[in-house]
Amino acid sequence: MTLARRSSGFLKPLSTACSSSFLHRRPYSTDDTTTITVETSVPFTGHNCEPPSRSVDTNPKELMTFFTDMALMRRMEIAADSLYKSKLIRGFCHLYDGQEAVSIGMEAAITKKDCIITAYRDHCLFLGRGGTLLESFAELMGRTAGCSNGKGGSMHFYKKEACFYGGHGIVGAQVPLGCGLAFAQKYRKEGHVTFTMYGDGAANQGQLFEALNMAALWDLPAILVCENNHYGMGTAEWRAAKSPAYYKRGDYVPGLKVDGMDAFAVKQACKFAKEHVLKNGPIILEMDTYRYHGHSMSDPGSTYRTRDEISGVRQERDPIERIRKLILAHDLATEKELKDIEKQARKEVDEAIVKAKESPMPDEPELFTNVYRKGFGVESFGADRKELRTTLP
Amino acid sequence: MASIFQGVGAATSLSSSTSIDTKKFHFCSRRSRSERKASFVVVRSGGAKVENRIGGRAEQLVTNAVAAKADTPTAATVSKPGHELLLFEALREGLEEEMERDARVCVMGEDVGHYGGSYKVTRGLAEKYGDLRVLDTPIAENSFTGMGIGAAMMGLRPIIEGMNMGFLLLAFNQISNNCGMLHYTSGGQFKIPVVIRGPGGVGRQLGAEHSQRLESYFQSIPGIQMVACSTPYNAKGLMKAAIRSDNPVILFEHVLLYNLKERIPDEEYVLNLEEAEMVRPGEHVTILTYSRMRYHVMQAAKTLVNKGYDPEVIDIRSLKPFDLYTIGNSIKKTHRVLIVEECMRTGGIGASLTAAITENFHDYLDAPIVCLSSQDVPTPYAGTLEEWTVVQPPQIVAAVEQLCR
Numbered sequence: 001m002t003l004a005r006r007s008s009g010f011l012k013p014l015s016t017a018c019s020s021s022f023l024h025r026r027p028y029s030t031d032d033t034t035t036i037t038v039e040t041s042v043p044f045t046g047h048n049c050e051p052p053s054r055s056v057d058t059n060p061k062e063l064m065t066f067f068t069d070m071a072l073m074r075r076m077e078i079a080a081d082s083l084y085k086s087k088l089i090r091g092f093c094h095l096y097d098g099q100e101a102v103s104i105g106m107e108a109a110i111t112k113k114d115c116i117i118t119a120y121r122d123h124c125l126f127l128g129r130g131g132t133l134l135e136s137f138a139e140l141m142g143r144t145a146g147c148s149n150g151k152g153g154s155m156h157f158y159k160k161e162a163c164f165y166g167g168h169g170i171v172g173a174q175v176p177l178g179c180g181l182a183f184a185q186k187y188r189k190e191g192h193v194t195f196t197m198y199g200d201g202a203a204n205q206g207q208l209f210e211a212l213n214m215a216a217l218w219d220l221p222a223i224l225v226c227e228n229n230h231y232g233m234g235t236a237e238w239r240a241a242k243s244p245a246y247y248k249r250g251d252y253v254p255g256l257k258v259d260g261m262d263a264f265a266v267k268q269a270c271k272f273a274k275e276h277v278l279k280n281g282p283i284i285l286e287m288d289t290y291r292y293h294g295h296s297m298s299d300p301g302s303t304y305r306t307r308d309e310i311s312g313v314r315q316e317r318d319p320i321e322r323i324r325k326l327i328l329a330h331d332l333a334t335e336k337e338l339k340d341i342e343k344q345a346r347k348e349v350d351e352a353i354v355k356a357k358e359s360p361m362p363d364e365p366e367l368f369t370n371v372y373r374k375g376f377g378v379e380s381f382g383a384d385r386k387e388l389r390t391t392l393p
Numbered sequence: 394m395a396s397i398f399q400g401v402g403a404a405t406s407l408s409s410s411t412s413i414d415t416k417k418f419h420f421c422s423r424r425s426r427s428e429r430k431a432s433f434v435v436v437r438s439g440g441a442k443v444e445n446r447i448g449g450r451a452e453q454l455v456t457n458a459v460a461a462k463a464d465t466p467t468a469a470t471v472s473k474p475g476h477e478l479l480l481f482e483a484l485r486e487g488l489e490e491e492m493e494r495d496a497r498v499c500v501m502g503e504d505v506g507h508y509g510g511s512y513k514v515t516r517g518l519a520e521k522y523g524d525l526r527v528l529d530t531p532i533a534e535n536s537f538t539g540m541g542i543g544a545a546m547m548g549l550r551p552i553i554e555g556m557n558m559g560f561l562l563l564a565f566n567q568i569s570n571n572c573g574m575l576h577y578t579s580g581g582q583f584k585i586p587v588v589i590r591g592p593g594g595v596g597r598q599l600g601a602e603h604s605q606r607l608e609s610y611f612q613s614i615p616g617i618q619m620v621a622c623s624t625p626y627n628a629k630g631l632m633k634a635a636i637r638s639d640n641p642v643i644l645f646e647h648v649l650l651y652n653l654k655e656r657i658p659d660e661e662y663v664l665n666l667e668e669a670e671m672v673r674p675g676e677h678v679t680i681l682t683y684s685r686m687r688y689h690v691m692q693a694a695k696t697l698v699n700k701g702y703d704p705e706v707i708d709i710r711s712l713k714p715f716d717l718y719t720i721g722n723s724i725k726k727t728h729r730v731l732i733v734e735e736c737m738r739t740g741g742i743g744a745s746l747t748a749a750i751t752e753n754f755h756d757y758l759d760a761p762i763v764c765l766s767s768q769d770v771p772t773p774y775a776g777t778l779e780e781w782t783v784v785q786p787p788q789i790v791a792a793v794e795q796l797c798r
Binding site for chain 2: 115117146147148149150151152153156158159160165166167168169170173175176177178179180181182183184185186187188206207210211213214217218369370371372373
């Protein structure tokens with residue numbers, strides 16, 4: 001979220017020098033010196049810990065960045081929906097629209113050295129970590145320009161340089177992996193943390209509690225983030241879990257319940273969690289969020305919940321609307337400018353899709369690359385000779 | 394007639410092999426099955442003619458960068474001043490040397506730290522390297538295996554110990570989906586240099602659940618390598634090679650072999666993960682085996698030698714991928730194959746090996762491949778029944794006699 005030049009006044013035209021996935025700056029306020037204090041929608045609820053305060057400091061630049069990035073994410077997911085329906089994306093496609101605030105708020109609170117690992121609803125998290133639209137769409141369509149060279153698919157987005165560890169298809173299997181990342185961070189004493197994300201469905205997996213036990217035992221810097229969108233695939237949370245208070249499930253591990261549709265609440269919670277975890281060991285954050293689409297593209301999303309419920313949440317709690325109202329209330333941009341930003345997002349997404357369609361499908365030799373690391377790659381020698389005996393390619 | 398036929402075969406394989414040489418050698422073992430068929434023709438050391446019961450024939454050299462040349466003696470080439478130790482001590486030595494060499498190597502498993510390892514493989518390491526590097530985990534195989542894999546994604550090189558291989562069934566999802574596949578699905582971004590090790594196999598009346606042979610379940614997972622050690626010499630060498638390898642390696646040990654004593658060299662050595670070991674060169678029949686069955690085969694070999702047979706015994710060591718180079722050379726010499734394994738009959742290592750040999754060396758076989766494996770039953774507790782479950786030396790002798798008729 002870097003900007004080329006800081007402007008001290010309003011409505012100064014700015015040069016653009018950012019990456020292709022961000023918008024060209026329009027002349028709205030992008031000052032990052034004025035502090036605006038925002039109240040989160042609801043106070044935090046803590047379990048075994050003191051919840052942080054409701055007031056979050058922000059600035060106009062951050063507000064505008066939140067809006068811009070969330071609009072881009074929303075656009076990307078809707079475009080993925082139509083690509084899936086036109087059979088350009090196959091297999092499974094799990095969409096994140098409605099839950100963007102979790103990704104945006106988290107990114108605002110952490111650095112690119114902190115690790116994030118999540119399950120299969122990973123497109124927007126990938127974007128938040130610095131992935132480009134081209135890489136996302138190409139991967140979704142199985143082209144070589146994709147982030148995993150087209151061999152991973154929707155559920156396997158990774159970005160090693162930005163410490164984004166994916167992208168996992170099996171529910172709950174990423175939680176022990178996330179604790180492993182935290183273990184390595186502790187081993188290396190680097191002072192970074194890992195955000196291990198899972199859903200309300202995965203919260204009932206045994207391996208989660210096993211991993212939590214180990215993380216608490218060894219004080220690993222792991223933050224377990226439960227993105228509670230209230231439906232585990234097609235089953236509502238009250239039908240799947242005896243105790244839907246996921247933030248309390250850690251028992252001896254402290255927890256915090258956060259309104260996941262409010263980007264600032266998420267930001268505050270992640271900041272709090274990062275500080276907590278580096279001193280005291282793991283913490284569970286439950287993000288109360290909602291997904292507008294079904295579980296995946298093969299699920300209409302309306303057989304287990306009513307359309308009224310979906311539109312109700314959209315009207316009252318939509319994360320982008322919330323930011324829009326804040327921007328308008330603080331007079332940082334006009335309605336028209338915000339609409340222009342959304343149009344720009346749409347344009348960028350369309351351009352990325354065109355470019356992604358041009359990218360070729362991987363050819364046959366690609367089938368066998370990266371099964372093993374550099375062939376078998378072991379140098380070996382016998383005790384009778386110290387020289388190299390064989391190196392396999 | 395046989396020699397003319399063989400000559401024709403050799404000529405055609407030579408011509409296709411030269412075309413392979415000109416291609417850049419890309420690693421793609423699966424699709425180069427037909428190409429690799431040609432690469433197994435080898436020259437005997439000194440070009441000596443091979444005398445066997447069928448008839449000698451000339452063989453040609455093919456230069457393909459797969460494994461060592463045939464003139465190097467394998468197995469325990471012991472330089473006399475070595476030191477004697479037991480197999481679990483050899484494993485520990487290898488482990489300790491690697492931990493000393495690379496600070497990223499760490500061990501995690503149940504009872505590996507303060508207790509010293511249930512088979513004493515990690516004894517003394519926790520005192521030396523600390524509790525974080527030799528980590529005592531709770532009894533949660535699924536998650537600590539996942540943890541090891543996550544740590545490997547971040548750059549560490551963990552060695553995950555299953556107290557008994559059978560317990561790793563609980564971690565099958567992590568091993569199959571995350572360990573084996575992450576390098577591929579991430580487009581090469583992450584490497585998973587883990588070593589998953591533990592004792593398996595049929596022990597002394599341990600019961601059905603603690604006598605499992607998981608090599609057959611893991612063998613089709615793409616992206617992993619499997620090796621089985623059988624002597625202190627190869628245990629230490631394979632342990633070191635597995636730790637140094639950037640791929641996930643599953644090292645199968647055997648409960649009954651931990652107390653084997655052997656003299657191993659003082660110098661540092663690392664064995665090749667994909668190479669088989671020639672235990673006893675011979676002429677009449679190739680016996681392929683691994684792990685504990687090697688000792689049953691060697692016992693049977695004594696009887697066979699007394700009866701006038703000359704078996705060639707190869708310890709395949711590498712269960713995935715098979716060292717078809719060594720195996721192929723042997724088959725081309727003897728033309729008869731007997732596989733002796735401890736796996737179950739259905740879907741075991743022997744079954745895959747039979748398929749691989751038939752696919753590649755069918756023309757060289759004079760008799761159908763005989764595969765002796767354990768019975769397809771849960772291992773019973775009673776001692777006599779347990780003995781009947783696994784392959785015993787008299788059965789091996791009978792099979793060789795049948796094969797060589």
